[in-house]
Amino acid sequence: MVTITGVIPRPSTYTGLWSWLTTVDHKRIGALYGFSAFFFFVVGGIEAGIMRLQLVTSDNSLVSADWFNAMFTMHGTTMIFMAIMPFGATFFNFLIPLMIGARDVAFPRLNAFSYWTFLFGALLMHAGFLIGQVPDAGWFSYANLTAAPFSEGKGLDFWALSLQVLGVASLAAGFNFVVTIINMRAPGMSLMRMPVFVWMTLVTSILLVLAFPIITVALIELTADRQFGANFFNTAAGGDPILWQHLFWLFGHPEVYILILPAMGVVSEIIPTFSRKPLFGYPVVIFSGIVIAIMSWAVWSHHMFTVGLGAIANSVFTITTMLIAVPTGVKIFNWIGTMWSGSIDLRTPMLMAIGFVALFIVGGLSGVSHAVSPSDFQQQDTYYIVAHIHYVLFGGAIFGIFAGIYYWYPKITGKMYNELLGKIHFWLMFIGMNLTFFPMHYAGLNGMPRRIYTYAEGFGWEGMNLLATIGYFIIVISLLIFIHNFFRSIKKGEEAGHDPWDAPTLEWSISSPPPVYNFAEVPVVRGQDAYWITKREAAARGETVPAEPHVDPDTIHMPSPSYWPLITSFGVVWIAGGLLIDVGWDYIRFPISFIGGIITIIGVIGWSNEPAAEEHHEAAGHH
Template sequence: MATAVAEVKAEKASLGSTLWSWLTTTDHKRIGILYGVTAFVFFLIGGLEALIIRAQLAHSGNDLVSAETFNQLFTMHGTTMIFLAVMPLSAAFFNYIVPLQIGARDVAFPRLNAFSYWVFLFGGLLLNASFLFGAAPDGGWFGYPNLTSKQYSPGLNIDFWVIGLQVLGIASLAAGFNFVVTIINLRAPGMRMMRLPVFTWMTLVTQFLVITAFPVITVALVFLMFDRFFGTTFYSTAAGGDLLLWQHLFWLFGHPEVYILILPAMGIVSEVLPTFSRKPLFGYAVVVYSGLLIGVMGWGVWAHHMFAVGMGPIADSVFSATTMLIAIPTGVKIFNWLATMWGGQVQFRTPMLFALGFIAMFIIGGLSGVMHSSAAADLQQTDTYFVVAHIHYVLFGGAIQGIFAGIYYWWPKITGRLMNEKLGKWHFWLSFIGMNLAFFPMHFIGLLGMPRRIYTYSPELGLDTLNLVSTVGAFLIGISVLIFIYNVWWTRRHGEVAGNDPWRAATLEWTIPSPPPPYNFSVIPEVVSRLPRWSVTQMKAIPEVPPEPIHLPGGSYWPVVTAFGILVMAAGALLHSLWVVLLGGAVLVVGIYAWAFEPFEV
């Protein structure tokens, strides 16, 4: 919210018109801010769920929450962090930063962009509304049938999950098409593909994964929904169905999804490291290609999530081998990052600390990943806390730290003010220590025999102390996030004014004022090199005032109306009311037509 202030205040607009302008905005920067703020709130909710989980597990035999509540909490923690926090936090950067990095005035389809955001918001609210009905999803974020079939989960819980995820899928897909086209088509003259900043490149790979992976989970979810609502037999063994169908479809989506979560953070790190090493990224092309390769190979490894299901030794071996292969491009990225700093001048500003933390922690997560890429060894690891440790090293140590690096790095661009360095460092170190306290013991907790997703454990296991350490670590992370929030609040008033380029960075977004004017670039830049601000061949300066008037599209309320139609349809499905679904469908159709025919020049 703090970020929006400057621009709006200038107009001295009334509250109503401010709200209306945000509701109808099609400006990628505002949508980026909406994504960021919304996702951060969901991040806090997911974090709160994690803290309750850790409090429950602080010692054996605890009864802080019931088994039922615990199962809801870990299901929602996973679902929230993946779909409502990490993905949309990345989306906030896609929205805000990518057009600036490629020298564009907006995304290719500004209204579709607004639509994506509203659908995401409604989907997230729908999922979390389940708590109000005491029926939060409780089948795990992976929702394996037949546990999630009507017979074993008769309540609304799984309905919320199945429908919520489909809604969120629409948001992701719409954004995916938009950004693929934006990056390919809206590059400024001279911005060749191999001049794109690595963050933009990783965004492109991510969006390709989104548009190919989400249809697969949509199909799996539709089957489950049909089974639950209409009595089809997709996941019914009695009818001859196979429960592994879901697992294959889910992980066919689920593994690319892992890269959807991590690649943007890798992109951010690849921007931050050169800036604070005062040296260009080492092996730019290799870093780009390894990202592409990770994206492509991500499609060939899904069954490594299924080593215990009994696929047979041949399939197990094949998926072990493909999974190990992915370690190679990942390793290559890490070595290139190290080489970027080699011989540089490493400045320990907050974004850099988070980027370094990313590398340090991602190495651990990557190595534990190699450990369970080994199908046989994985039989002792899968579904234990060892895997919980692994995913948190890659998703917290990796994705979240990468995102925080991005927040500190681009905050001055977005708000015009630098965040407080001292608070930033407190945030980093507390979170770094907390993270290692929380997640490092989990490796041992798992190897010493604690399965995942258990609401309580026996004192006989001897794991009380390690679990307590882990819980303390989790609360340290919680405190570090509070410091971050305080930093945001502090920066709003007292933050040092940033100017165009506080970091003396290389890429295009730093050539324009902070925050950027609504039109971004007063003239569309002519790009002459990969590092426009560092290169010897200087690009033409961008004038402060546009030399000629710039046409900017006005807002549109049809995206939010159309998104609302989808929400009504989803609510109708939850209520099993055909009439409500049809009503929502009608709103959707009206929205699409009005949208298609309203005068809106990009």
């Protein structure tokens, strides 16, 4: 143990590739999350495009049925676990310490570990493409489709093991943010003074921490069935495939709120800023967020109305599902109430936020329509469900995420994006989104099943599918405009200043981009909308509030970069990857996987023997 830390000297650079690989700075990790998430968002988008092109007309044969299966599986998995969740993590990482007035998260190295584990897990999942073994059982991979006799090849092993790795990353991040938010708030920031985004992050993190163990168990059981011949979902031995559905959706429904609550938090920050009014009913918004989180545990079987749970179970879950619409509706009224008689400034973030509210209402309404179990019997497994999930996840989560990207762009980069291009992006995406997904409601109710790779002519589905494909390309164009705007503005955008929106939260009180230590002096919070209070008081004295001046970073004690998170992540993904090796001799994968375990242990030991921060020479004396 002694030698391990001695062998590899601590990284000491703050520039270049190694500084990014070993960074523990929450802002850099946030940026890494952001770019990775966008990359996988594009990958998932390309998969969606292949499906849209295949379905553009009847009896099309662009891709085979098998590849279509792979496409919809990977599209769902990628968008949910590798795009929207890490987009959420992007905002958590970059903003939470800034919003609560902290210098970093509670466990900076654990944070780095989360990111690298996420990245390696996502790459492992996509590594299946390289050898033509792609998961193809849908993003919820129902048993028995996943049983070894019905799913040959390694595709589902890639799925199960990579998702396990992604789960480790999410759990680590969840623990980290629960502790950070509970324990690292600036003086005076009581729970009921926290910005709504921080609240929603806390709720999301708690959901993560509680929901992911369940999918972990489900995936362990699936892996055991496939790799070790266990019987969990093996009907021949009396196993019950329905158990998979229960375990998956017990995780899966809280997961839906894990995806949407961060976006709700983002929107709850943006709407007050651009309405020039505090959030209407702040405690109610927070309370309904908490209620949503609690109730999300009581609705999972609404995904399973048609499996034959019986009248009692179906009735109970119908009622709970209809009830969960209430706190969601309350939030929508709060956002509208905030805008009501505010002086609204229709900048791009605000447009995106309003788009979020509008589209989320549509998705919410179709959601209530299949909360009713008899009605759901008609809609189950049709394009109506596809329309619903995309209204809440694209219209909801993605619009919320883009709202956040535009809103915090000046803070993160220090530059201002191009407003005109931003507005064009919004309108194209809004039109394209509705053109793509609205016709799916009709296609679904006219009987078009989801996940079919082609359809015969004469059902009257061609027109709706053509519209959807056109809409897809409008979304693509809007995203190209976004990419152009993003990179061009980093180079040529105007200097944004520290507080371009006159925003209420603490991150706007420091310079843009934020210095490595965030706050030279830890702020003291005296109420909700802390920075508004500071600015209004100064304005009453006829002063303006400048950005906090920079200080010499060496005078502030910050966590030091470290190799160990990267090494530990590598070990974890090696464990999973080793089990995927198939060279005929069955037992080779266990020793290979075991090597990964050793790497992980070495990483953990090195990690725990390394101080979180190197002592400064001045500081070394006082120990």
